[in-house]
Amino acid sequence: MAWAMSKGWALALAVGIGAAVAAGGAVAHDDKLPANASPATKAAYARHENFRKMGASFKALNDELRKGAPNKTVVATNAKALSGLANQLPTWFPRGSGVEARPMSEARPEIWRDAAGFTAASSNLQTQTNKLNQLAAAGDIDGVKAQVRATGGACKACHDKYRQEKKD
Numbered sequence: 001m002a003w004a005m006s007k008g009w010a011l012a013l014a015v016g017i018g019a020a021v022a023a024g025g026a027v028a029h030d031d032k033l034p035a036n037a038s039p040a041t042k043a044a045y046a047r048h049e050n051f052r053k054m055g056a057s058f059k060a061l062n063d064e065l066r067k068g069a070p071n072k073t074v075v076a077t078n079a080k081a082l083s084g085l086a087n088q089l090p091t092w093f094p095r096g097s098g099v100e101a102r103p104m105s106e107a108r109p110e111i112w113r114d115a116a117g118f119t120a121a122s123s124n125l126q127t128q129t130n131k132l133n134q135l136a137a138a139g140d141i142d143g144v145k146a147q148v149r150a151t152g153g154a155c156k157a158c159h160d161k162y163r164q165e166k167k168d
Contacts, residue, residue: 031104040094044102047092050085057081058155065145072139079129079136079144082151086129090122108164118162125154 033045061078064070098107111118128151135143 040096040101043094043097054085076136079133083129083133086125106163111162121158128154
């Protein structure tokens with residue numbers, strides 16, 4: 001019984017993280033890419049769009065997992081999207097693409113100051129999303145449900161250290 005409650009709690013946490021990422025990004029960042037933007041500014045805007053896509057995929061995955069009989073194709077499609085984006089993530093943070101390039105950026109300077117730590121955090125996210133993708137591709141819904149917890153934890157660990165509060 002305790003295991004079932006902790007599993008349910010973990011799924012609720014993962015759903016909450018996904019919803020916060022998906023919903024918060026769309027509302028808080030309605031600024032437009034300026035004309036004649038620098039490469040760093042373009043990178044900051046592209047990064048935001050990629051995180052919005054990740055949040056939407058994570059939310060869609062969690063929404064599907066809450067159903068009595070999740071559609072394995074929907075689960076696999078969203079897990080694959082998450083994995084693909086996570087594997088690109090290390091390229092989204094060129095130097096100079098923080099708040100100096102986009103004032104509404106949520107990237108903390110620690111990303112560049114603690115490059116080794118950020119690399120480790122992004123590698124963990126890649127590992128977790130790749131496992132999620134493999135389980136989803138195999139149609140292992142119970143495995144996916146368990147792996148969502150680890151994936152959400154990897155997201156949260158990075159957010160806690162390398163993401164600042166949203167700017168309204």
